[in-house]
Amino acid sequence: MAAWSNSRRLPRGVRPATITSENTSLKNHAAAQRFSSIDMIEHLVAFDTTSYKSNLMLTEFASDVLSQLGAEIHLTWDDARQKANLFATIGPSDRPGIVLSGHTDVVPVDGQDWTSDPFAVTRRDGKLFGRGTSDMKSFIAVCLALAPEFAARRLSMPVHFAFSYDEEIGCVGVRRLIDDLGHLAIPPRLCIVGEPTEMKAVIGHKGKKSVRCHVEGHECHSALNHKGVNAVEIAAELVSRLRGLQRRIRESGPFDPGYQPPYTTIHTGTIRGGTALNIVPKVCDFEFEIRNLPDHDPEELMAEMRGWAQDLVPEMLEVSPDSGIMLDEHNSTAGLNMSPDHEAVALVCALTGNNDTSKVAFTTEAGLFQRAGVPAVVCGPGSIQQAHKPDEFITLDQVAQCETFLRRLMDYMTER
Numbered sequence: 001m002a003a004w005s006n007s008r009r010l011p012r013g014v015r016p017a018t019i020t021s022e023n024t025s026l027k028n029h030a031a032a033q034r035f036s037s038i039d040m041i042e043h044l045v046a047f048d049t050t051s052y053k054s055n056l057m058l059t060e061f062a063s064d065v066l067s068q069l070g071a072e073i074h075l076t077w078d079d080a081r082q083k084a085n086l087f088a089t090i091g092p093s094d095r096p097g098i099v100l101s102g103h104t105d106v107v108p109v110d111g112q113d114w115t116s117d118p119f120a121v122t123r124r125d126g127k128l129f130g131r132g133t134s135d136m137k138s139f140i141a142v143c144l145a146l147a148p149e150f151a152a153r154r155l156s157m158p159v160h161f162a163f164s165y166d167e168e169i170g171c172v173g174v175r176r177l178i179d180d181l182g183h184l185a186i187p188p189r190l191c192i193v194g195e196p197t198e199m200k201a202v203i204g205h206k207g208k209k210s211v212r213c214h215v216e217g218h219e220c221h222s223a224l225n226h227k228g229v230n231a232v233e234i235a236a237e238l239v240s241r242l243r244g245l246q247r248r249i250r251e252s253g254p255f256d257p258g259y260q261p262p263y264t265t266i267h268t269g270t271i272r273g274g275t276a277l278n279i280v281p282k283v284c285d286f287e288f289e290i291r292n293l294p295d296h297d298p299e300e301l302m303a304e305m306r307g308w309a310q311d312l313v314p315e316m317l318e319v320s321p322d323s324g325i326m327l328d329e330h331n332s333t334a335g336l337n338m339s340p341d342h343e344a345v346a347l348v349c350a351l352t353g354n355n356d357t358s359k360v361a362f363t364t365e366a367g368l369f370q371r372a373g374v375p376a377v378v379c380g381p382g383s384i385q386q387a388h389k390p391d392e393f394i395t396l397d398q399v400a401q402c403e404t405f406l407r408r409l410m411d412y413m414t415e416r
Contacts, residue, residue: 034148035065037399038128040141042121045130051105051168054082058104062086062163065144069151071161074183076176083165085177089158089184090150091413096189097158098413099374100406101365102140103167103174106132112390127393134382138394139194142381142402149410156415160188167365170210170331174365178372187374190344193366194380196387196394197358199401201348202378204258204359206265207335207367209290209298211305212328213238215273218320219282228280229316229323232273235284238325239268241308242288245301256293258359264292265361266301291361294335302329334367336376344375351408352379360384379405 035043047058059075063086067073071088078084091097109118109131116122118131128138143161150159165173181187195202215238217231246266255262266288273284292298309325316323338345340357349355362384366376381398 035145037138037142037145037403038123038396040145041128041130041133041138041394041399044137044141044144045121045132046119048119049105049132050108051166052108055104055165056082056084059084059086059163059165062104062140062144062161063088066090066147066161069147071147071151074180076173076180078165078173078176083173085165085173085180086161086163087177087180088161090147090161091155091158093158093185095157096186097160098409099160099162099188099191099369100139100143101162101164101174101191101193101369101376102136102143102195102380103164103365104137104140105166105168106135106137107168107388109390114390116391118390118392126396128396128399129391129393131392133386133394134196134392135384135387136195136380136382138382138399139196139380139402142399142406143194146403146406146410149407150413153410153414155413157189157413159409159413160184162191164365171333171363171365171368174368178368178374181372181374189375190347191366191369191374191376192348192380193364193369193376193378194402195362195364195366195378196382196384197360197379198383199352199379199381199398199405200354201345201352201357202360202366203336203338203340203342203345203357204256204294205336205364205367205378206259206291206293206361207298208331208333208363209292209302209329210287210331211289211302212285212287212330213309214326214328215284216322216324216326217280217282217284217316218323220280222278222280225280227319229319230280231284231323232281234312234316234325235271235273235286237312238305238308239271239286239288242266242268242305245304254293254296256295256359259293259361261361264290264296264298264301266290291363292335294337294367298332302327333363334371336364336367336370336378338370338375338377342375344377347412348377348379351405351412 217229
């Protein structure tokens with residue numbers, strides 16, 4: 001097995017930098033040459049933008065590539081100003097345009113068994129291996145590589161490049177980007193989110209709600225458990241009821257045969273509680289998620305969960321006035337539900353050359369764009385089957401298909 005180091009690597013000829021008006025190292029590098037799509041994939045993968053790290057060097061690099069083409073650049077930041085969204089526009093701004101959207105962050109490689117350095121693209125057997133090649137730096141790379149061709153056209157509408165931070169931990173950055181779309185004179189007419197769909201149009205995906213449940217009990221010796229409130233047992237009761245709810249949904253629906261599985265799913269992912277076998281546990285925390293069909297309101301399911309908690313609390317309070325159950329909905333992402341007859345869907349299908357559409361169980365930023373009033377379709381290179389795995393890859397054929405797709409989009413957007 002090839003050895004690799006998990007230290008941050010930079011593209012050849014690029015020095016560390018931050019986004020400042022004075023910095024020119026990346027700007028000069030970006031201006032010095034035009035990149036092929038494969039070159040650009042190699043550059044972007046070399047930026048270690050794991051979600052718990054900064055994405056500023058990649059964002060600056062992309063900003064410089066686009067600003068050299070005359071793009072109007074707009075940045076939005078996280079609170080610590082260690083991460084940024086990039087929104088860049090090429091073309092006339094007085095009419096509705098098309099957004100090409102992607103996230104810059106990637107999932108960690110920690111603990112994964114890679115056969116090569118995940119942050120240095122390795123090419124073999126018609127594939128490019130590296131973290132983010134499939135999910136989803138290749139789409140961003142092709143957009144940047146072909147941006148000079150967009151800039152050279154006489155566009156009848158603007159193309160907007162929207163590159164976000166922290167999608168992998170709950171579509172965090174794009175929420176600020178969308179909130180800030182007010183800087184546009186006219187809202188976009190369509191957003192294409194380039195998540196890996198093997199260049200097929202995806203018109204629906206499930207929503208997701210992530211919830212943390214904290215059970216506060218009352219600690220005592222296990223021999224006197226009648227004097228305690230067992231937080232683990234209360235949590236187990238709630239988890240059991242969630243399982244029952246999942247069973248009911250699996251049997252009774254609602255259903256949408258376009259999804260696999262064709263119903264809303266509920267999953268308990270983590271649980272922590274207790275300190276010793278002879279101590280009635282005071283605290284137990286567990287996390288669960290709801291991945292709902294777009295037409296299945298997750299608030300209905302949360303209402304049931306709150307009702308169960310309310311049923312259990314009175315008995316807990318009889319033993320200890322400090323006990324209770326708290327639910328923290330720490331992340332919620334809207335599902336996507338586009339009509340197959342929508343003109344935006346028809347356009348994307350025409351660009352792919354394939355009229356077939358599909359729906360997926362995973363969540364993307366597209367649902368948030370749609371909720372904000374921007375029609376959205378998911379379509380990008382690579383396969384979700386390769387995402388988040390060691391030795392993640394994209395095929396060269398998928399890169400070429402993405403190039404064809406974007407050049408057809410240029411033709412559509414060019415004045416005649």
